Amino acid sequence: MDYTILIGGEAGQGLQTIGGALSKLLSRAGYHVFSHQDYMSRVRGGHNLYQIRFADREITSPRSKADILVALDLKTIELHKGELTESGIIVYDADFIKKTFDSPEYLHVPFDKIAVESGGSKIMSNTAAVGAVLGMIGMELTVFEDIVRKAFRKKGQEVIDKNLATARAGHDFATRECRRCSFVVPKTANSGYMLINGADAIGLGALMSGCKFYCGYPMTPSTGILNYMGSKAIEYGVMVEQTEDEICAINMALGASFAGVRAMTGSAGGGFALMVEGLSLAGMVELPIVIAVMQRPGPATGLPTRTEQGDLLFTLYAGHGEFPRAVFAPGTPEQAFYLTNKAFDIAEKYQIPSFIIADQYLVDTEWTFVGFDTKKLLYNDYRLSGDALGKTGEYKRYAYSENGVSPLAVPGLSKHLVVVDSDEHDEEGHMIEDGETRNRMVEKRLFQKFPLIRNEISPPEYVGPPNPEIVVAGWGSTYGVIKEAVGILKDKYKIGMLHFSELYPFPGTEKFDFMSLLFEAKLTICVENNATGQFETLVKASTGYGFGVSIRKYDGRQFILDELIGELDGYANRL
Amino acid sequence: MATLTDYKGQVPAWCPGCGDFGILNALKATLVEMNIEPHEVVLVSGIGQAAKLPHYAKGNTFNGLHGRALPPATGIKLVNHNLHVIVTTGDGDCYGEGGNHLMHAIRRNVNIKVFVHDNQIYGLTKGQASPTTLEGTLSKTQPFGVHANPFNPIAVAIALDCSFVARAYTAEPELLKSVMKEAINHKGFALVDILQPCVTFNKVNTYKWYQERCYHIDKAYNPYDRVEAFKLSLEPFTEKIALGVIYKHDKPAFEDYISIIKDTPLVKQPFQLEKMEKELLNFY
Numbered sequence: 062m063d064y065t066i067l068i069g070g071e072a073g074q075g076l077q078t079i080g081g082a083l084s085k086l087l088s089r090a091g092y093h094v095f096s097h098q099d100y101m102s103r104v105r106g107g108h109n110l111y112q113i114r115f116a117d118r119e120i121t122s123p124r125s126k127a128d129i130l131v132a133l134d135l136k137t138i139e140l141h142k143g144e145l146t147e148s149g150i151i152v153y154d155a156d157f158i159k160k161t162f163d164s165p166e167y168l169h170v171p172f173d174k175i176a177v178e179s180g181g182s183k184i185m186s187n188t189a190a191v192g193a194v195l196g197m198i199g200m201e202l203t204v205f206e207d208i209v210r211k212a213f214r215k216k217g218q219e220v221i222d223k224n225l226a227t228a229r230a231g232h233d234f235a236t237r238e239c240r241r242c243s244f245v246v247p248k249t250a251n252s253g254y255m256l257i258n259g260a261d262a263i264g265l266g267a268l269m270s271g272c273k274f275y276c277g278y279p280m281t282p283s284t285g286i287l288n289y290m291g292s293k294a295i296e297y298g299v300m301v302e303q304t305e306d307e308i309c310a311i312n313m314a315l316g317a318s319f320a321g322v323r324a325m326t327g328s329a330g331g332g333f334a335l336m337v338e339g340l341s342l343a344g345m346v347e348l349p350i351v352i353a354v355m356q357r358p359g360p361a362t363g364l365p366t367r368t369e370q371g372d373l374l375f376t377l378y379a380g381h382g383e384f385p386r387a388v389f390a391p392g393t394p395e396q397a398f399y400l401t402n403k404a405f406d407i408a409e410k411y412q413i414p415s416f417i418i419a420d421q422y423l424v425d426t427e428w429t430f431v432g433f434d435t436k437k438l439l440y441n442d443y444r445l446s447g448d449a450l451g452k453t454g455e456y457k458r459y460a461y462s463e464n465g466v467s468p469l470a471v472p473g474l475s476k477h478l479v480v481v482d483s484d485e486h487d488e489e490g491h492m493i494e495d496g497e498t499r500n501r502m503v504e505k506r507l508f509q510k511f512p513l514i515r516n517e518i519s520p521p522e523y524v525g526p527p528n529p530e531i532v533v534a535g536w537g538s539t540y541g542v543i544k545e546a547v548g549i550l551k552d553k554y555k556i557g558m559l560h561f562s563e564l565y566p567f568p569g570t571e572k573f574d575f576m577s578l579l580f581e582a583k584l585t586i587c588v589e590n591n592a593t594g595q596f597e598t599l600v601k602a603s604t605g606y607g608f609g610v611s612i613r614k615y616d617g618r619q620f621i622l623d624e625l626i627g628e629l630d631g632y633a634n635r636l
Numbered sequence: 637m638a639t640l641t642d643y644k645g646q647v648p649a650w651c652p653g654c655g656d657f658g659i660l661n662a663l664k665a666t667l668v669e670m671n672i673e674p675h676e677v678v679l680v681s682g683i684g685q686a687a688k689l690p691h692y693a694k695g696n697t698f699n700g701l702h703g704r705a706l707p708p709a710t711g712i713k714l715v716n717h718n719l720h721v722i723v724t725t726g727d728g729d730c731y732g733e734g735g736n737h738l739m740h741a742i743r744r745n746v747n748i749k750v751f752v753h754d755n756q757i758y759g760l761t762k763g764q765a766s767p768t769t770l771e772g773t774l775s776k777t778q779p780f781g782v783h784a785n786p787f788n789p790i791a792v793a794i795a796l797d798c799s800f801v802a803r804a805y806t807a808e809p810e811l812l813k814s815v816m817k818e819a820i821n822h823k824g825f826a827l828v829d830i831l832q833p834c835v836t837f838n839k840v841n842t843y844k845w846y847q848e849r850c851y852h853i854d855k856a857y858n859p860y861d862r863v864e865a866f867k868l869s870l871e872p873f874t875e876k877i878a879l880g881v882i883y884k885h886d887k888p889a890f891e892d893y894i895s896i897i898k899d900t901p902l903v904k905q906p907f908q909l910e911k912m913e914k915e916l917l918n919f920y
């Protein structure tokens with residue numbers, strides 16, 4: 062079983078409500094869910110999509126065809142009727158869109174009328190729609206009913222009852238009227254999955270890594286992280302502030318870090334561009350900070366609500382001067398959770414800026430997982446505070462040390478003074494200009510630390526046979542689509558996936574000799590959601606290696622499973 | 637008891653006769669008189685001659701980027717509001733490069749103190765016009781002369797309902813110290829614009845020039861009257877310059893609204909992962 066439900070309509074019509082409810086109830090019922098959204102940069106009108114794919118086995122990417130098209134407006138029908146599978150059904154409210162379709166693949170369900178008759182108000186038409194979809198796929202209402210009860214708990218029993226009646230009516234109507242519906246959704250024995258998107262996973266990861274200060278300026282697709290942190294601020298004691306601009310955001314976060322707490326900021330490429338001088342400051346003053354760079358297509362404002370992997374090299378090279386950094390590019394929400402944790406750990410351990418780089422696609426896609434294990438999270442307080450600080454004889458913020466890492470004291474908790482300076486400085490943190498001290502400081506913060514940071518980086522993940530003839534490589538959010546495509550092609554070819562989620566310092570081959578895989582394969586393909594192959598550039602610069610074939614996509618949309626399979630197959634066939 | 641020796645920092649690299657010395661001395665004396673110890677203070681600055689002050693005194697120090705002193709100062713105060721956060725900055729640093737931050741820091745009203753060394757010039761970069769440079773001034777980088785209206789920090793701050801606005805003059809140490817003290821004792825954001833002759837690059841606004849125009853605000857003056865304060869701020873700067881506390885508005889500081897730091901500063905709050913475990917359930 063592997064079905065896709067596509068919901069289309071204008072912004073403000075309730076796509077989020079319907080899509081959100083369906084994804085949640087399907088994952089709770091024990092199916093694997095993969096949902097993603099495609100929306101325009103506007104609050105009302107336009108044309109938006111919410112796509113939910115669900116199956117009884119692991120799925121990690123979107124498909125091009127839909128089995129059920131929920132059309133909330135006429136435009137959805139006009140634009141997407143061609144994307145229907147052979148046995149697919151378009152469900153729509155003929156009264157609302159004022160048009161009737163007679164061909165057998167159309168199912169008219171009067172969402173509004175059902176809502177008014179059973180619930181007393183059109184407001185509940187979304188509930189009718191969810192009920193109808195469940196009727197079409199032959200699923201019981203039980204899980205949805207639980208969700209309704211919980212969602213409307215605060216609004217009282219009457220609202221709950223009306224929604225339940227509406228869901229039931231929608232369900233019954235579709236069950237009765239959809240004679241062509243032949244979907245088979247077998248019951249699962251699973252107890253239900255966790256469903257989470259990239260933005261929440263990053264926020265949750267930050268929260269659970271002890272982040273106590275998050276500030277930022279709204280910019281799609283990074284706003285979800287700011288929202289998440291804001292929603293947890295009061296309960297868990299996190300200072301969350303919307304700053305006047307991104308320049309303020311990074312500098313304020315650095316102030317917070319200096320004062321002794323874990324701090325984070327985030328933006329899209331445009332906002333990160335404004336942070337760049339502050340990033341360099343973090344490098345100079347050696348303060349830990351985590352920065353989320355959530356990519357969208359540029360240059361400039363670009364396509365605000367769409368996706369691209371176009372800021373990799375920018376993130377790697379941003380900032381004047383030379384200083385170390387770490388860059389993590391999660392491929393799934395699960396990786397986003399754990400890598401955000403790793404970013405916090407590395408940032409504080411080495412007193413450097415570290416990055417989580419993702420994109421609109423990963424931020425907005427929801428995946429199902431068995432669950433996250435908080436025991437796997439790292440939390441070491443690397444700061445000098447409490448008794449240890451009190452007992453310190455002499456304190457120098459930038460004391461030379463064996464590994465280049467100097468004690469990071471919290472100011473104000475002892476008589477010791479903590480001095481940081483954006484000018485080149487001596488061990489105490491005061492401005493200097495002499496070449497000798499300069500050399501020692503560069504050695505300390507860059508040469509001594511860099512190899513240690515590099516050692517922390519995990520090698521890429523390889524999925525495939527031991528001696529692949531074809532290796533498909535990628536980084537960040539293309540993980541899911543590459544993995545699934547390669548998984549399907551493996552019956553035909555000796556093909557494997559090599560995915561990089563820890564990008565910088567570029568991993569060495571000590572722990573896993575992934576370079577041999579590339580060298581020995583007959584065909585290597587690098588898949589990237591950008592125009593110039595930025596990851597290929599990084600690989601070339603780090604290893605000298607050049608991929609055989611590049612597959613690139615820069616229309617502002619993510620890769621679609623069927624299309625990628627087609628492209629890969631095309632190259633593989635020629636072998 | 638803190639002493640002046642406790643506040644002795646590095647030897648200043650300022651030009652002899654520079655107005656910055658007066659501000660440095662007044663600040664050290666103020667902190668000593670208020671019995672504040674160096675480790676209870678964070679001196680935050682950007683870049684410029686003025687912004688070097690923290691190195692010439694003693695205290696925890698965040699000497700950040702040009703124009704960007706206020707954001708880290710805000711971050712520091714929100715994380716540990718037990719610390720005295722004092723920003724030493726220049727007219728270019730605070731009114732030029734960092735102008736946007738000033739506007740929003742005033743609006744936030746975080747309990748930080750901003751002492752602006754206003755020499756009406758860019759000292760460190762050797763004599764270009766600053767936002768407060770008088771109209772008509774010629775410089776290498778303003779070949780047609782300065783024809784932008786000089787920035788009026790006092791009027792702008794009052795317009796933004798800044799909770800404490802004052803002006804002082806480096807050559808009047810007693811008044812300067814009393815204003816600094818009042819600013820530090822005030823709860824909320826305090827802006828003190830301190831006139832500071834740059835003997836090397838500003839040949840117009842000299843000690844003599846300021847001396848001829850500065851006067852002390854009358855004792856009977858009520859700084860809580862916003863309209864009067866605004867009137868005072870609009871006096872023609874080239875003719876007369878009022879010194880003293882010009883405007884005050886007692887209101888809650890930003891921190892007062894942050895429930896999570898009511899009892900304990902953020903920096904002293906432990907991280908408790910166990911308590912967060914239930915967050916995972918929201919995703920099922």
Ligand SMILES: Cc1ncc(C[n+]2csc(CCOP(=O)(O)OP(=O)(O)O)c2C)c(N)n1
Binds near residue numbers: 683687728729758760
């Ligand atoms: C981003 C950036 N732009 C420019 C400079 C160069 N710069 C350093 S200080 C300064 C002006 C300082 O003027 P002011 O703040 O009035 O301080 P003063 O030296 O007069 O005390 C400039 C332009 C810099 N350090 N950083």
Ligand code: SF4
Binds near residue numbers: 655760833
């Ligand atoms: S250049 Fe001007 S402001 Fe700078 S130290 Fe010399 S006199 Fe003072």
Ligand SMILES: [Mg+2]
Binds near residue numbers: 727
């Ligand atoms: Mg100046």
